[in-house]
Amino acid sequence: MDLALLRTFVTVHRAGSFTRAAALLGLSQPAVTSQIRTLERQLGRPLFLRQARGVTPTPIGDELAHKVAPHLDALMEITEIGLDEESSVRTLHIAGPPEFTAERALPALTELTRDDGQSIALRASFGTAEESVEGLAAGHHDLAITTARPRGPLLTATPLCDEEHVLVASPRWAARIGSGALHRAAAPSLEKLPMVEVHESLPLIQRYWATVFDSRPAVSGTVVVPDLRAVLACVITGAGLAVLPRYLCASALEQGEVVALLDPPVPPLRTYFLVVRTGTLASPHIARAHEWLLRAAVDWS
Structure with missing residues (x-):
């Protein structure tokens, strides 16, 4: 049986779409x-049911x-190892939220480019x-960092x-609020104050209010x-209150540039996922980066 046909079949199975599989394979639909x-003719059986989507x-x-x-993925791994031996540099394409990617993922991967025997x-x-x-x-990226777990067999999230x-x-706003007001009626007191956010829908503030x-x-x-x-x-300059990831404001908290207004027993959390296309961890440079980020993340919580 033609391996190219099986490769196309597995890609369609994972993608759930002829159109998306064509883009991944570099073929026309x-x-x-x-x-x-x-x-299907060779097997004498239908392999897919065509639907509107x-x-x-x-x-x-x-x-x-x-x-x-699994066997096609193993063959891909053999091929990729051979390519690595012929080329000293492999390019890794990563996508994610700007702050987390810039502050955490990229510095960790930069260490990989310096310390790993094969350049990335x-x-x-x-x-x-x-x-x-x-x-x-x-197929535009090799790895993605997201705050939502994708569904379907095409992508694998860890x-x-x-x-x-x-x-x-800021310390000025914290002094004006006063700890007593926060403990007596936190939400109403805070809602009278200016808020700084990343979107009009106030996603971080909404999540914090719902949890706390x-x-x-x-x-x-x-x-x-x-x-x-x-x-x-903006918060440091006194523009108002904000909900921020602790890693991003840890230095400002330590230096007294901002103040944590509350210390709830169960703080709001958001989970990040490391996502790849299913089967691409057979590529050594993607697998190395994937493993490297998981190791680095042990110290990020």
């Missing part, structure tokens, strides 16, 4: 459709994918979780680390800027 039909594998299709995918060149893209996952699925959120303000106060904030953003590092800078 008619070519992918033709290869699947050829394989993508395809669903038949029981025979699922069985075949389960049997052949880095290319980073910033975007939302949805944008990063879509780019990964389309929990990377948890991020603690802290309600912070069991309520929804009746506020709107006074300053909205789409980068948490800029949010921190």
Whole structure:
């Protein structure tokens, strides 16, 4: 049986779409459709059910994918090892949220480029979780860091680390609020104050209020800027209150530039996931980066 047909079949099975599989394989959609039909004729069984949006594998299709995918991934690994021996540099494309990627992932991967015996060149893209996952699925990235676990067999997600959120303000605002007011009626007291956020929907403030106060904030953003590092800078200058990841504001807290207004017994957490296309960990440079980030993340929680 033609291995190219099986490779196309496994890609369609993981992608759930002829169109997406074509993009991953660098083929036209008619070519992918033709290869699947050829394989179905050879087997005498339908492998996919065509639907309005993508395809669903038949029981025979699922069985075949389960049997052949590990062997095709192993062949890919052999090929990639050979390529690594011929080329001294492999390029790794990573996507993720700008702050976390810049402050944590890229510094860790930069250590990999210095310390690893085989050189890795880095290319980073910033975007939302949805944008990063879509780019990964389309083959534009090798790794993606997201705050949402993607569904479906095309992508494989591994929990990377948890991020603690802290309600912070400048010392001037903290002094004006007073600890007594916070302990008596925290949410109403805070909602009278200016808020700094990354989006009009106040995603971090909403999550904090739901977890700590069991309520929804009746506020709107006074300053909205789409980068948490800029949010921190605005808070330091006294623009208002904000909810920030502890790793991002740890230095400012230590230096007294901002103050943590509350210390809840159960602080809000957000989980990051390290996502790859299923089967691509057979590529040594992707596998090394994946393992390296998981090791580094042990110290990030």
